Amino acid sequence: MLETIDNWLTPSVRLSRLVEPVFRVMTSLIFIIGGLGHFGQHQYMLDRMDKSPWREVVNSIGDPSVLLWLSGVVFIIFGITLAIGFFTRLSALLILVTLLPITFFTHIAPGHVGPLFKNVAIMGALAFLWFKGGGAYALDYRWLKRTQ
Template sequence: MILQSIDRRLTPGPKMSALADAVFRILTSLIFIIGGLGHFGEHRMMLDRIADSPWHDLVVAIGDPSLLLWLSGIVFVVFGIALALGWMTRLSALLILVTLIPITISVHIAPGHVGPLFKNIAIMGALLLLIARGGGAYSLDNRWGQ
């Protein structure tokens, strides 16, 4: 009974729910915008991490690691910004997710990377939520859809 009462009191109203959707979308996008910029600014260090990965040969089989790093950086920055704005939210989240999965497998499934692995898994959950729910009340998707 007490827990139900606490839960009812914590349930936000419509305005707070709409604001929470926007804040969630923007905060989620920041990791991709900042991380994507790191693909350019920390390019050599990231290539070294790929070289040290037990999955290095798989990455090379897919393509040139440097080119893949540039492409993933572009996806993260461009679609991270789109995600922050709530523009093409579902497509942006899907493209980021499709880019994040092979990065997670090739770099974070390695000894000593449990923290980054589960961080990426949590982020994948956030992206799936954005794909399912869309941009929310304060998104360009909803503004232009009206």
């Protein structure tokens, strides 16, 4: 019975190929929009970081304002490349590496359980894209096919 249900729920090959770019774009949107927020809501985010119990650690790493600008740039640029499937693995890895300290230093705090686990889920999506690559309709896929 379970096999019948699974077979019934299994999408067609065509639909499966369509899901890959949709997954990339949906995953990347949070970084593109969020990265823009690093610029448009810069002071609000700095104030929020200042309330973090980890603020002294963040200050020891570097100027929080500069770190916020840099993470915004990474999120926007590599969010776009992730969406179009250009250097998908590199894009996913760089966003993941940028997201890890942000998650740790901003969301591991009292009252931030929701954002913490949202980021954990997003990190899972990024790890999946890093390991799997861009898939169907990615520029990576077309480029690799042409060079082989």
